[in-house]
Every structure is written in structure tokens, then in C-alpha cells.
Amino acid sequence: MEDKTTKDSESINSNRRGNSSQKRERGLQIEGYSLEGISIAGHETCIIVPSLNLAFDIGKCPQRAISQQFLFISHGHMDHIGGLPMYVATRSLYRMRPPTIIVPKVIKESVEKLFEAHRAMDHSELNHTLIGLDVGKNLFVLFI
Numbered sequence: 001m002e003d004k005t006t007k008d009s010e011s012i013n014s015n016r017r018g019n020s021s022q023k024r025e026r027g028l029q030i031e032g033y034s035l036e037g038i039s040i041a042g043h044e045t046c047i048i049v050p051s052l053n054l055a056f057d058i059g060k061c062p063q064r065a066i067s068q069q070f071l072f073i074s075h076g077h078m079d080h081i082g083g084l085p086m087y088v089a090t091r092s093l094y095r096m097r098p099p100t101i102i103v104p105k106v107i108k109e110s111v112e113k114l115f116e117a118h119r120a121m122d123h124s125e126l127n128h129t130l131i132g133l134d135v136g137k138n139l140f141v142l143f144i
Contacts, residue, residue, distance in 0.1 A: 054068050055072070058087050
């Protein structure tokens with residue numbers, strides 16, 4: 001006879017992993033906006049707002065983030081910015097418009113150097129618009 005506790009535990013674990021017959025809802029609704037993303041401390045952070053065509057941080061460049069036109073980088077830690085050159089290169093590969101990337105003004109020069117290093121190694125253009133934004137300043141973006 002099977003132990004009921006074991007059976008219930010297996011059922012719960014199966015539901016956590018997802019089941020091909022069940023659709024798993026992903027994301028979060030906040031103030032009418034649907035958010036998607038990944039955040040694993042020290043490894044990767046990327047939050048996507050599909051309805052606004054933007055992402056916050058790029059992590060390791062998750063596939064879903066590539067289609068976002070606007071990218072806001074919170075700070076220069078690798079788990080937030082590591083996939084940046086891949087994001088720009090992949091958008092170019094897919095013949096998408098060059099993205100607009102907003103970074104803290106204090107790291108803008110370093111981000112420019114990051115792109116220069118990748119251009120030298122990859123011999124690609126890595127077209128994008130890079131905006132440095134001071135803390136406490138507003139940026140108005142027209143979402144078309």
C-alpha cells in the first residue's frame with residue numbers, strides 16, 4: 001500500500017515542475033502592466049514589460065528580452081549587464097531596430113568601452129543609442 005504522504009508530495013512536486021498537460025502562468029500583474037522576468041541573486045536579473053516594449057537589466061540576455069526596444073540598466077554588476085553586447089548583436093542579427101539603452105550616467109563611459117572591446121573582437125557595428133541618466137532625473141520616452 002502506497003504512503004499517502006509520499007503520493008501527495010510527488011503530486012505537489014510534479015505541479016511545481018509543470019506538467020505538459022497544464023499551462024503554467026508566468027509573470028506578474030502590477031498596476032495593469034504585465035511583468036515577466038528572471039532574478040537569481042548574483043547570477044542574472046532581467047525584468048520585462050512587454051506592453052511598453054522595455055526591459056530592466058539584461059542579465060545573461062534571455063531570449064524574451066531581445067524583442068524589447070528599450071533597455072534600462074540599473075547598475076554595472078555583471079548579473080545585470082553581462083548580456084548587453086549579446087542583446088545588441090542579436091537584435092542586429094534579426095534585423096531589428098537598434099535598441100535604446102539607458103544606463104546610470106556614472107557607468108556610461110565604461111559601457112561605451114565595453115561595446116568598443118566587443119566591436120574590436122567581433123568586427124560588428126553593435127548599433128544602439130546609449131543614454132546616460134543622472135540619479136533623480138526624469139527621462140520621457142515616447143512608446144509608439
